[in-house]
Amino acid sequence: MKRKLTELANWLDAPGQLLEGITVTGATIDSRNIREGELFIPFRGEHANGHTYVRSAIENGASASLWLADEPNPPKDIPLLFVEDAELALQQLARSYREQLVCKVIGVTGSNGKTSTKDLLASVLGAGFAVRKTEGNFNNELGLPLTILSLEEDTEVAVLEMGMSGFGEISFLSNLAKPDVAIITNIGEAHMQDLGSREGIAKAKFEIIEGLSSDGSFYFDGDEPLLTALVNDHPELDARAFGYGDACDVVAKDIKVTEQGSQFTVSGQIEGQFTIPVYGEHQVKNALAAMLVAKKLGMTDEAIRSALLHAILTPMRMQPVTAKSGALFINDAYNAAPTSLRAALTFIGQTELRREKWVVLGDMLELGQDERYFHESVADELANLQLKGIALYGPRMHWLYDELRKRNTTVELIWTEDDYAPIIEKLLQSIDERSIILLKGSRGMALENVLKGVLETEA
Template sequence: MKRKLTELASWLEASGQLLEDITVTGATIDSRNIKKGELFIPFRGEHANGHAYVRSAFENGAAASLWLSDEPNPPEDIPLLFVEDAEIALQQLARSYREQLTCKVIGVTGSNGKTSTKDLLASVLGEEFTVRKTEGNFNNELGMPLTILALEEETEVAVLEMGMSGFGEISFLSKLAKPDIAIITNIGEAHMQDLGSREGIAKAKFEIIEGLSQNGTFYYDGDEPLLTALVNQHPELDAHAFGCGDACDLSAKDIQVTEQGSRFTVSGQIEGHFVIPVYGEHQVKNALAAMLVAKKLGMTEDAIRSALLNAVLTPMRMQPVTAKSGALFINDAYNAAPTSLRAALTFIGQTELRHDKWVVLGDMLELGQDERHFHESVADQLANLQLKGIALYGPRMHWLYDELLARKTDVELIWTENDYAPIVGKLLESINDQSIILLKGSRGMALENVLKGVLETEA
């Protein structure tokens, strides 16, 4: 964004001071990381008042700042816009700027795979377009407006990730972003404690169509009956399904794991053989969404094939890391829910990359009153994987540990509540160049520390 401060005042219908000849080139809510020319937006919270940092924001390069109308003693020597509510003002700025952008906007949501799909879209489309995407976890009611305001005028495609924890949130983000293309990657069990059921989760995710442009296109997981049922209720939608089922508009078959990643064959709206440099059937399905969008925007199948092969994903999503010992770690520690955990375990069960198989699992969070059942039920799948070892971390994983003990499994089994060291030690004494180790847990469990411990000790 590059706009005169007087224009921002008009967008907000706000009064101000010293507005003339000031140009704003973005917005931030963090005075410590402000870039020259940005608008500082001070928030007033329980533990801190952002107005106390307005001066330092200017010292760090801010061009102007918002100021809440009921906040006393505004400084008189710096450019200010006076507003009633900082959050609403931020969102209104993004809404007004979005109206002026000419880029294609792609909105992505889902229980799992949002970030991987966003990364695949940005990698593939980036071969032919100027693409910007949501960075980090800027996917909520504050992060998305900041992402929109950071878009350059010359951006051709913006890939916006949309996160949520309850009803109404995706609707709000979708109406703010006004996507030309909307994607739901899948429906899992994350946020079950807030939404009550998978049906509730599906309804909340499906809110993404509420801001879809009049001639917009919707892509969804065609293997999920809950989404198919919702799509059938909206015959007006230009909807296309991706997945592994024959009824999908783009279907993946013959998924094979190689040292280079996942090789697969597709049929439907695109035909042929493709490779992505990441593991797992669920990642293949994420790639299908990116392929459909790329074709929609005019890319050839050969261009899509080449771009997928060189795609770069955010770390800790089925990320292969080879230790000094030659052991292969699959770092999928960014997050976990029952659906994504089952997918990762399916990969470990099917892979022939290594034959000495370990899994390191951390607690799955935000599962509500059925969380014990979800943890204990993993034992059924683990029993069929021919593993050498299972390491469990976190208080909830003790339910799974007890379940496995009751089954008298002969697999090496270790549980620790809050200390990574016993797991690191067990791995160091057990793994070698024939080992493959899956790391999977919710973000709050930070299982990448197990990998870090192994790599630092080996060094």
């Protein structure tokens, strides 16, 4: 964004001071990371008042700041816009700027795979367009408007991730972003405690169609009956399904794990053999969504194939890391829910990259009243895998530990509640060039510390 401060005042219908001659080139709510020309938006909370940092924000490069109308003693020598509510003002700025953008907007939501799909979209579309995407986890009611305001004027495609924890949140984000294409990657169990059931999660995710442009397209996981039922209730949608079932509009089959990543054959609206530089059948499905969007925007199958081969994903999503010992870690520690855990375990069960297989699992969070069931049921998945060892981390994983002990398994088994060290020590004693180790847990468990501990000890 590059707009005069006077124009922003009109967008907000807000009075101000020292507005003339000031240009704004974005917005931020963090006074510590100001970029030249940004508008600083101070929030007032229980423990901190952002107005305290307005002057330092200006000194660090901000061109102007918002100021809450009921906050006393506004500085007289700083360009300010006076607003009633900082959050609403931020959202209105993004809404007004979005109305002026001519780029295509791709909205992505889902229980799992949002970030990977976003990354795959940006990589593929980046081969033919000027693409911007959501950075980090800026995917909520504050992050999304900040992302929109960060879009440069020459952006041709914006890939916007949309997260949620309850009903109404995706609806709000969709109506703010006004996507030309909406994607639901899948329906899992995350946020069960807030939404009550997978049916509730599906309905909450499906809110993404509410802001979809009248001539927009909707792409969804065609292997999920809950989404298929919702789509059938909306015959007006230009909807396309991606997945493994023959009824999908684009289908992936013959998935093979290679040293280069995942190789698969696609049929339907896109044809041929493709490779992505990341492991897991679930990542193949994420790639299908990206391929459908690229096809809609006019890219050839060959261009899509080449771009996918060189795709770059955010770390800790089925990320291969080779230790000094030669052991291969699959770092999928960014997050975990039952659906994504099953997908990662399926990969470990099928892969022939290494003979000796380990899994390191951390607690799955935000599963509500059924969290014990979801943890204990992983024992059934693990029982079908030929594993050398299982390491469990976190208080909830004790439920799984007890289930596995009941089975008198001969697999090496370790559990620790809050200390990575025993797991690191066990791995260092056990793994070598024959080993592959999956790391999978919710973000709060930070299982990447296990990998870090192994690598640092080996160094």
